[in-house]
Amino acid sequence: MLIQSCSRKNDKFLNRKFHATATKYNVLYNGNIALQRGIEGVNNEYTENFWELLPIERMDVSEDIFLPGQTKNADFERAEEKAIKAIQVHGMNIGGKEKNPQIDEAYLLLGQARYFDQRFVPAMAAFNNILNKYPTSDKINQVKIWREKTNMRLDNNAGAIEKLKRLLEEEKEDIEGQDLADAAAALAQAYLNTKSNDSAIAQLTIAAENTKIKREKARYHFIKGQLYNQFGEKDSANVEFDAIIEMHRQVPRSFYINAHLEKSYNTDASNIDDIEFEEYLTELEENRENRPFLDKIYYRIAEYHRNKMSDSLAEVYYNKSLRKTTSDKYLKSLSYETLGNMYFDKNVYKTAGAYYDSTLTAMVKNTKPYRVIKKKRDNLDDVIYYEGIAQTNDSILKMVSLPKAEQLAIYTKFAEDQKLKEIEAKKEQEDALKRQKSQSSPITSVNNNQRSQGIGNPAGTTRDLQTLSGSKNNSTFYFYNTTTVAYGKSEFLKIWGDRKLQDNWRHSNQRADVTNTVKSDSLTDSSVEDLRFNPETYLASLPTKQTEIDSIAKERNFAYYQLGIIYKEKFKELELAKSKLEKLLSNNPEDRLILPSKYNLYRIYEELGLIRKADAIKTAIINEYPDSRYAEILLNPQSELSKDENSPEAIYTKLYQQFNDEEYASVITEAETQIKRLEGDNFVPKFEILKASAKGRLYGFEAYKEGINYIALTYVNTEEGKKAQEIIDNAFPVLAKKEFIADDTTEKFNVIFQFQNSLKEDIDGFIKILDEEVAKVKYFDLRTSKDVYDENTTFVVVHGLKSIGGAKGFAELLKTEEKDKRGRPIKPKITRPYFAISSPNYAIIQRHKNLNAYLKLE
Template structure:
């Protein structure tokens, strides 16, 4: 009977569940079943997946405290995904659960949803899509709730999420309008976390539209109402950053203090950066130095702050640099760099600051190395990267010319000293070198000795008794035991091969090879003893080593006047270049003034005097040294009245630097002649302008133009000679670097003289040759040729007049496709024609010609080897 009742009860339950599973019946049991299944099964699992995905997004996001923090901790990726693809498996699972809840448990009866959990399913769906950065589908999900479930208890959350999504779609203005309306209409009704979320979203919209003062007010509301400590710390920190932008340091410090007061309740990164930001806001001139240093030291020594030591060290370095303690600052910058960190921006700041410090100390090589390191941790092609790169490239010139100036100055100074002073200086130098050599050898031998001693086996480990676990007998010392006959268990000197070998080496070094006999110590008994007068026992080098002889260095000093003049000339040019670089590229006017004044005091060659004086005049004016400026202005006008510099000084308002007498204008005029193939005129005029503008930055450009014209007129060797001259003479200018690039890459290709086979080309020319002094009218011939060429409609033919040499000009027909076609075309021009009446018309063109492929034509123009080509035909 009991079994019967159980069976009846089971059937009833099955029937009840079956009835309640229906989504089409608006019964209490149906509604409760689907609501419970949605909430505690599908949505529960979906929300877990969503939270797991959010945690993943938070973990992947790296806070950049150097910039204004975003309100929401989420980095938007630029990756493009196809429809149906997801960036995150957790968000994909959350979306699947939301869709399942809607499809399986939705109870849309009579146009109304009877399952009160479906609106939350749509909310989960929108949030999953939002965090997966599919904002358009997310917007659709949120709008669906607003349209179908206007009475939902989640309606305010949905409105906030919709506007957050709208901002992600760049509709900040619309988001501001709707969020403001929501806060006004629901005033009093919306509170707690919802109010915090709405205010934070509105603050982000204000930040996106650069209304930062309005954002501060909303962040205040958000910070007061959120219960999530991490969010509270973020809102306070952003407010502090905004107040700093407005210059309100006191208000900013209040925000940072609010974070510091929360201590371990917030992420450590916010706590440390709040301390650092507050320290940056401190007025160092008014604070107690001892107290402030103790404050920074406490941050440094706190074990909890170890992950942030890179930033702490950088802050301490900045403090010492502002206090003009550069040596201490450098130590802390390097300590910051040595700390493993993913903060590339911090690394770039440290490297750049160290580079600037060394640049200010005129240690340009080291500064350049730091700038190189700076660029390795910067984003390529950004504006800061380009600034550093340009500064580094300019530094190459400074390093080069400073090296020349320092070396040549040193040589000239030494040469000017009396022989006795030279000898004294180099004697001290030689002795220093010898002492360094001795010290280096001592250190090396001590290291070898230490290594040998460390290789001696430990007697305790070698004792057979110890190896099996026996100790010493009571009352018997290790020394007594070690006097046994067993070599393996003794530390006796001669039983150890390593120490014996070391002893032999030391004996030979000190005593040399000695016979085993009485009185072996006497020098007369030495078989191969080298006295200390011949060999230094420490250095292993003879005292006659040329490195330790001062006469060696004196002999290297130049003595010929021509050599000294060349060194002085090179030094003067380096001074001039440094003066211009410091003035134009680095705006270091004091350094530029020093170099140019030193140049004028060094009896420079005439070509450098005038441009140096003019640049000094400009520097004096900018530095406010009006007396010196007036003096040097008068000197330029009186001593060089016909120069363009004098013209500029006499009439500065006319901007003569840009008129027809400026190098820019003259260069343009000559370049136009180059395009017109007036190469002889170009060469002559560039030579005049190079002499006229000696020392000007435009001179290398004239040199390039001159080399190009010579190449066109005289051939490859003349061009090569000109390019080599530019690379050597103007190596650190832009033109010099281009010349060197041509030498390395282009000239080896252009040097090839071998003609190619006609079968390897599909472009051919017909050439008519004219001698320039023959009196023939080349232009008249070209006119006739053009008329004949126009009759040929099955080829796209053109003509040109090309200079070959000073005495030879080519008239060229281009556009033929084969060597046979070229020869046939030329013969066609020479053939007779019949007029309409049948009368014979003599050909208009009967000149000799030769056909040539375009590549071979380029070779004969480049190497001027026409005769070599014609011999092959």
């Protein structure tokens, strides 16, 4: 009977029953277990992002490409194998009909395994197979739902919507329970994919009402709440969040907590009882079950206090949130950015910059939010730099201006304070050492015999590591405590002496003179201590020469000017800009800063509505600087600076055109004139770059290097200064190479004709004749150019030759006599001396002006 029942070709009751039973309770049973295990794995790997609209289904779709036969998950592979085994081993296709009623479920398992393994096209084939071969299956509705879910994964959302709507209409009497919930949820996801969010809400309502799975119910309610928030319907959103809160421990804790937080954000601040609301937030904070979510709870409390203008409390809770945040990088970036904005608004830009740096580390690079913060942070570089200069130099100049007695009194008090701090620090170290000893295991004593043999441990360094690492809050782990580490180093030196980090370091011949080492260290410590606590040390560091003091004052004044411009232009902090520029003018700055400072103050006074001050400074500019461009602008406000032919923009554009025309000497002269005329203007670094480039073209690499180095040091925080530093770091190592390369390593060559500028030869006439001869050569793509070599020499160059021999041959061909129709010789047109050179070597002689060195090689 057993042998007969194994046959898949006999359409008998015993055969059908045997294969159906084996399929259901053996193969499919194990396959479904593997599928569920795989789904649990997918769920565990998925991290909910409650900051964005949640997806209906928990699954991250990877863009990795797998070859046929490869799989992402071993459990799904096993489920697929079991489904295939059921079809192949237990299928009873007799007379074109399947007699095993479990095979449709095998295909369903096959499709689901492939779906979760993100092989959507093969999954679609499995589902279509059921629809084509088993139209009367009791799983037909489930199969239709899974097929449309697969269609959505293949970006066929319109088709999925059409077929799911048809399914819900045609089978509205038969489809119910979990099938109805799944169909409605799938349709909702299709609507979300097509941005039809209002239609998705109705389907999510159906799904939430019909599903029996609490996790899914919570998800559907939460997504509905998020959608209502998008539409600004906070009351409706709160109803959805309340539905989640009422389920309490029946749903994942993350949904419960985030429902509370979302509801709290929707609460109208003007209509709440502050005490009651604070108690509500405190209860969330103190609930032990909420510990994994304290980062978000602390952030919510911080936001509450910030909205109440309690910045100090808000800062405390933002920092608490940061200390608790683990994997939620978005939350971390929000906390850092908010703290940065708070310090930015308080004009504490150095601290704000540090918080923005931390924000960037927690953000995804090359996204729009990242670029916004990056730009804001970059703008702070200049502020931090110049504020540091201004504060430091102000302090130095203030000390220098005081009588020596007052200087000595100030530094004496400072030295005494430093000494007291040192005493307190030593006392804290001793106390920490005592606590460390009381928490450590007994110290192992080491006898002299052991020490002489180099096998003992330094006294005080043997510790019970388990004890040391036991208490995180007390920082008892040895290497976490700087005091005990310092003590261990000291004990090591006493016992072993000063030893190098090398093999066999414990051998006696490696031992240094401990006495001398200790004496030397003691002398050094004593010297350091005397200097640190001696006020004369600080007095001696003050500048005394008037040139040094003037240099410090000049640097401070320029810093104030830059700060005034930055606060005005970049941050629109007009009050700050006003105070910086007014302070600058009170410091008797150099002439180059006075006029632009007064003009910028005029603009600031106008914007602040300080009409009298604006009129007064306007009159002063017109009377004291009548020939300046600022006076011209003030006298004729209708003319725009950018359209004025004397504006920096117009002059720079004209000079740049001259640079392209190779009028390098004129560019250098005019650029120097404009740099002096526009001192303090933002356009000066641009003229410096143009001047350096022109000098490089005319005088060579060393002149260019000098100019670029000057820009990088002088305009360190401008775009031009940063670009100059990039050139120094990246381009200079390449440009500095002056060794000529072999001709057989390149494929481009030139013929060079040399002209002396002092002879005033007709270069353009020569080029015209040369162009006529070059046009006759059809087998090469030749062209000519006129290149400046230096202030005395100009090259006429033929480009496009393929070998050094070919270049020389072409030049000789130009010398060949031509004859007229009667056979009479015509005088050669091109008889001028020449030399041939490869394109890379030509670039080298232009860059380093080492033509003579190249000609000697020939």
